Amino acid sequence: xxxxxxxxxxxxxxxxxxxxxxxxxxxxxxxxxxxxxxxxxxxxxxxxxxxxxxxxxxxxxxxxxxxxxxxxxxxxxxxxxxxxxxxxxxxxxxxxxxxxxxxxxxxxxxxxxxxxxxxxxxxxxxxxxxxxxxxxxxxxxxxxxxxxxxxxxxxxxxxxxxxxxxxxxxxxxxxxxxxxxxxxxxxxxxxxxxxxxxxxxxxxxxxxxxxxxxxxxxxxxxxxxxxxxxxxxxxxxxxxxxxxxxxxxxxxxxxxxxxxxxxxxxxxxxxxxxxxxxxxxxxxxxxxxxxxxxxxxxxxxxxxxxxxxxxxxxxxxxxxxxxxxxxxxxxxxxxxxxxxxxxxxxxxxxxxxxxxxxxxxxxxxxxxxxxxxxxxxxxxxxxxxxxxxxxxxxxxxxxx
Numbered sequence: 001x002x003x004x005x006x007x008x009x010x011x012x013x014x015x016x017x018x019x020x021x022x023x024x025x026x027x028x029x030x031x032x033x034x035x036x037x038x039x040x041x042x043x044x045x046x047x048x049x050x051x052x053x054x055x056x057x058x059x060x061x062x063x064x065x066x067x068x069x070x071x072x073x074x075x076x077x078x079x080x081x082x083x084x085x086x087x088x089x090x091x092x093x094x095x096x097x098x099x100x101x102x103x104x105x106x107x108x109x110x111x112x113x114x115x116x117x118x119x120x121x122x123x124x125x126x127x128x129x130x131x132x133x134x135x136x137x138x139x140x141x142x143x144x145x146x147x148x149x150x151x152x153x154x155x156x157x158x159x160x161x162x163x164x165x166x167x168x169x170x171x172x173x174x175x176x177x178x179x180x181x182x183x184x185x186x187x188x189x190x191x192x193x194x195x196x197x198x199x200x201x202x203x204x205x206x207x208x209x210x211x212x213x214x215x216x217x218x219x220x221x222x223x224x225x226x227x228x229x230x231x232x233x234x235x236x237x238x239x240x241x242x243x244x245x246x247x248x249x250x251x252x253x254x255x256x257x258x259x260x261x262x263x264x265x266x267x268x269x270x271x272x273x274x275x276x277x278x279x280x281x282x283x284x285x286x287x288x289x290x291x292x293x294x295x296x297x298x299x300x301x302x303x304x305x306x307x308x309x310x311x312x313x314x315x316x317x318x319x320x321x322x323x324x325x326x327x328x329x330x331x332x333x334x335x336x337x338x339x340x341x342x343x344x345x346x347x348x349x350x351x352x353x354x355x356x357x358x359x360x361x362x363x364x365x366x367x368x369x370x371x372x373x374x375x376x377x378x379x380x381x382x383x384x385x386x387x388x389x390x391x392x393x394x395x396x397x398x399x400x
Contacts, residue, residue, distance in 0.1 A: 050091045050346060052077075052336070053112030055123040055133060060100030061226070061252045064278040065125040065325050069147055070095055071318055072329030072364075073122055076337070079313070086340045094118060102132035109133040113140045119348050120145070120340075122332050125325060126250075127151030127198040134161045143352045145336050147328035148297065150274065151197045155374040160348075162355050162374045164332045164363070168198070171273055171295050172205025172248075174380045174396045178293070179244060179271060180213040182382075182394065189219040189242035189268070191233055191257065193249045196225060202248035202273050218242050223253065230257050234264050244269040251276050255284025262288045269293070277324040282388050292385045293393065298327040298365045299381040301392040310364035324365070331363035335370075 054073055056066030070093075077091050085091055094116055096108035105124055112118045113136065121137055121144040124130045130149035137144035138158035146154060146163040150171055155161045179185045188210060193199035207217055219240035221233035234257070237245060245261065245268050247254055254276055261270065270292035277296050281289055300311055300321065310330055314322040322330075338361065339354035340346060358370040369377045379397040383390035 047117075048089055050086060050089045050340070051116060051118045052091060052093055052333075053109070053116065053118035053121045053123075054093055054095045055098050055105055055108050055112065055121065055129075056095065056125065057100040057129070058095065058097035062100045062126065062250055064251070064280045064323075065148075066097070066100075068278075068323050068325040069123075069125055069329035069332075071314070072147075072322065072326035072331075073333040075310075075314055075317055075326075076330045076333035078317075080337055086337060087346065089346075091337070093122075098124070098129060098133075100126075100129075102129050105129035105133040106136060109136045109144075113137070113142050118142065119346055120336055120351055122147065122329070122336065124149060125328075126196075127154055127201070128196060130154045130161075131157070131197060134158070137161060141352070142348050143336070143339075143355055145332045145355065147332040148274065148325060149198075151201045152375075153197070153201075159356075159374070160352050162370060164335055164365070164368055164370075164376045165274075165297050165328055166378055166380055167375050168201040168205050168273075170398060171380060172202050172207075173209035173399075174382075175246065175271060175273065175293075175295050176206050176209035176213060176215070177396065177399075178295075178382050178394070179210060179246075180215055183244070183269065183293075185215065185243045185269070187216050187218045187240075187242050187244075188271075189221070189237040189240055189245045190217060191221045191223065191230070191237065191245055191247050191249075193253065194222045194224050196249065198250075198273075198275060199248045203246070206246055206248065225250075225253070227253065228256055230260050231264065234260055234266065237268075238264055238266050242268050244271055247272045249275055251278040251281040251284065255281055255286075255289060258285040258288035258292065274324060277390070279323060279388070282385065289385045290387070293382060294385075295380045296324045296383050296390065297378075297381065298324040299383055299390065299392040299395075302366075302381075304362070304364075304366070306362050307364045327364040331361075331365050331368065334363055335361055335368065 058066045098104040125148040127149040134157035148165045150168045192203040219237045272294040276294040342354045343350035361368045366378045382393045
């Protein structure tokens, strides 16, 4: 009797052992979806494909930004897949629409990491949305490469956050130098967006540099994203009689502002930053934006062979001319894939290490080196709005 009970107990224990052993991977995997490290996730989710997430404003007021960037990214990835992918694996881009909302950017990035299992992220264009999403990428230690977010705080979130564009502490002074040295301006007004980290930062950097060069900010006015009536601010600016108005904002508001500037009879030169770069700028602003100047990451008139090949390939694929956002998306994808090629394996940590070591990479937007702050050292293009095109004026780097 005792022997039978002992055998029965052994059988029961064996059943429990095999049951737990079979169930354990499932339990670990389900917990891993939310909390695991990249290495743990890779051990459970091995795949013949390389999953890269892209979060962007594919819809909403700034949809042009997201759509152009996505096209540039896919152009680069498709070309790499034709060559056999990376380490024998096909690259798949998973694009999530954040609708131009910071809270959505944070949500979709968490989804891309914890549910889809991406090993790297591309995005965002807007600094406010990058700032909303970057803490999640840093928490899960997934490399994030922004194509066009220029606010300096973006990469300060952590060592997994990179960008391939110049930053506002560079872009703002470049435009101030252009205004002072090239246009010989002495009096400038500023109209900035209080809801945009990009706008506020760029305004401050332009202002401090322009004043240091002997210029005067005769009026500083503000609005908020989504506003459509700017006549009150512009009337105050008109009273200050500036030679130019610096508008560090996105094309959606810039086009409307420009039209109201001219409706009020203001003759001042209009200037801005890379947020102006969209085919929609002229569509919204029409002749009011004619002759305006802005800093940009790219010019279609660049003689670079890489730039011209990018333009040719983009037009062949999409039947339209690329803008600077498309070029920046293209370069972001190229630099990320270059880091993956150099990495000993596809562990996110290895990719992060190689991203930080990117030096003198020749892309569609110029030659890019990732510095110690994970920002791109490069030059800025100054372009002038000429009907539906952006005419190259000059190229400026950091001061010696």
